[in-house]
Amino acid sequence: MSIHVFGIRHHGPGCARSLRAALEKLKPDILLVEGPPDAQEVLHFMAQPKMKPPVALLIYATEQPKKAVYYPFTQFSPEWQALKYASKVSIPARFMDLPQAIQLAHTDPEQDASGEQVTVDKTQTRSARIRNSVLVEVPEESKEETLLREDPLTMLAQAAGYADHEMWWERQIEQRKNVVNLFEGILEAMTALRQEVKPRNSEEAQREQLREAYMRQTIRTAQQEGFQRIAVICGAWHAPVLVEPGPARADSELLKGLPQLKVSTTWIPWTYSRLSSRSGYGAGMTAPGWYAHLWNSPKQMTIRWITRAAQLLREQGLDASSASVIEAVRLTETLAAMRDMSQPGLDEHNEAILTVLCHGDSTPMQLIREQLEIGEKLGEVPKETPIVPLQQDLESLQRRLRMKPSIEKTKLELDLRKETDRGRSQLLHRLQLLAIPWGNQARVTGKSGTFHEHWQLKWKVSFPVAIIEANIWGNTIAAAATNYACATAKKQTDLPELTALLQSVVLAELPEAIEYLLEELQQRAAVSSDVQHLMDALPPLARVARYGDVRQTKAERIVPIIAGLFERSIIGLPGACFSLDDDAAQGMLKSIEHVQESLQLLDWPEQRLQWQHTLKNLAESDTIHGLIRGRCCRLLLDQQALSEEEMQRFTRLALAPTAPILQAAAWVEGVLRGSGLLILHQDELWKVLDAWLSQLNPDNFIQLLPILRRAFANFQAPERRNMGEKVKHLHQPKPTQTGSGIQSHTIDAEHAARVLPVLAQLMGVSYGN
Secondary structure, eight states, X not given: OEEEEEEEOTTOHHHHHHHHHHHHHHOOSEEEESSOGGGGGGGGGGGSTTOBSSEEEEEEESSOTTSEEEEEEXXXXXXXXXXXXXXXXXXXXXXXXXXXXXXXXXXXXXXXXXXXXXXXXXXXXXXXXXHXXXXXXXXXOOHHHHHHHHOTHHHHHHHTTOSOHHHHHIIIIITOSOOTTHHHHHHHHHHHHHHHSOOOSSHHHHHHHHHHHHHHHHHHHHHHTTOSEEEEEEEGGGGGXXXXXXXXXXXXXXXTTXXXXXXXXXXXXXXXXXXXXXXXOTTOBSOHHHHHHHHHOSSSHHHHHHHHHHHHHHHTTOOOOHHHHHHHHHHHHHHXXXXXXXXXXXXXHHHHIIIIISTTOSHHHHHHIIIIIIOOOBOBOOTTSOOOHHHHHHHHHHHHTTOOOOSSOEEEEEETTSHHHHHHHHHHHHHHHTTOOSEEEEOOOSOOSSOEEEEEEOOOTTHHHHHHHHGGGOSSHHHHHHHHHHHHHHHOOOHHHXXXXXXXXXXXXXXXXXXXXXXXXXXXXXXXXXHHHHHHTHHHHHHHHHHGGXXXXXXXXXXXXXXXXXXXXXXXXXXHTBTOOHHHHHHHHHHHHHHHHHHHHHTOHHHHHHXXXXXXXXXXXXXXXXXXXXXXXXXXXXXXXXXXHHHHHHHHHHTOTTSOHHHHHHHHHHHTSSOSTTGGGOHHHHHHHHHHHHTSOHHHHHHHHHHHHHHHHTSOHHHHXXXXXXXXXXXXXXXXXXXXSOBOOOOOHHHHHHHHHHHHHHHTOOOOO
């Protein structure tokens, strides 16, 4: 009976290739792999042909799905290759890590349904006391000791002349061609490191001890079952403590009485981007796409990588000739030889590509980094993989609507008059309600009507967990979205938020939720006394009334609510505008614009006249903040409800010498909001503004400069340029005009005569006879 421990690096292609060769030589009769025993019942799915990595095991607390953990696998993961080997030769394969049922309960003991951490003070359990008792208390450590404990491989890397342990492992382990005694060397190195690293009294140290104790217990179980050649595949750090399991008593005491949660397990697709270290994945790598290339192309590695880079650059319209590819390959191999490397690494390839293909420009290298070094490959799992009912319904809808998930950003244009497109719109809006934003809706330009929608779709590997969480609301997308919307409405106290929710529900076409929200909205609106809330609630309702007919929504239920909110808004608005400071005025201004937006959508003539009358009263009141008065003037001007004479009068009053300069500046800011084309022709406005600025003393001008700069900042560059020309010629006399209205100019007869022969020829008449 023998135990063979293979210490590996997770997702290391060199380790994976060496491990496969070692297993074929050893021919073990059982494999024990570092992984969650909770997933043992779904392990057989990985042998199916339709399981295509990258994939991940998803383990989550059944009652609290936000407590979840992923175990990613790629084709070049040593664990994946070991499991594929076991399936090929028909030997048992078992996961041997500490079950996630224990880890989730131990590391995150109290969590509510929303997933937020809850702090609870309770008596320490017996198992916790045992765990703490085996830890060694140590004094304060030096910086060198801290570095060694947190990154022990750096010690080996520095001893070998490398500043970075990643580079050391890459060149000494992953790129190693002679794999004889490789795992023995890894075991010896890790044994020496573990003797140097001091344990700390921390939660991480406790968790590590529990994990290794469970691994040893799993090995002992395999021994007791009579297996003769036991192959143990684990992270290199754990290898030294698994070679000799020793007596079971200490480990049994350590694992006794640990709390557990009920967990569920499944397989989900994964991506290379989620494997990268920048995603926050603890065992991540800097370049998963590069590692996949090393696995798939062990021969002619350099020529194939640089060829792929050249193809990518050509797709972006950049020059990358075949001759440049050859030169880049030569430079890569030369750099490796100069650095005494057995084969070029990623750095050598990047330096050659930057120099030869990119001509020293680092900008295209970002594209190569994203598309090649990291990559965006999405794995696949078999249909038989266990999933929750909500996921089943979603996949059924995706097949029926022909919407295949993709991690690439894709554009989708929908015509809601078509049944399939309308179903797609329903699905995307319902998923948004459930906090699963598969698609983001974009503005529609260049197409008339209310039946067009533009979406940008991008599937994320985090969505399976969100789907599991949403399953508590219902077993179908429609039922879950309906129940979630009704529950949210019941808790919602903010009227604008409630109307925004109603708009989302209408777009999602959920009749039961629409009826419920309308009833809630009527009750809340009847008792609400906040004028701004009433005004802010109008735009979503107006959009529903305007566009709801495309989805066959009964707008007659919504129109009376809008009318009631509007009447109460214009009655309460004047009183709500008194005594506002600058911040409050900005908030009120947004609410006024919300009412304006709503009336433009609804096209109600009677209400528009009432609104214009209210705006004019606000514009004439000298007790209201200048920003609001100015904006009211501008809104009236935009609607052609203010004559040029009235606008001149408002301008002179607002910018009179006796007016407070800050209020005058605020008035200017309000007037200048919006398009610059309309006010460009208000000559009197510019003259009064110019005179007002001219009479300011230097201190006041400096004080007002930020406000004025902000007022003009929103205009487009051509608009600002035209305004500059306007001011430049503001006081120049207009050209004199004749009685017929034609400007008088001196005509140069000699120059005019030169074009007459050409004109005669163009017109087909004779000239000069």
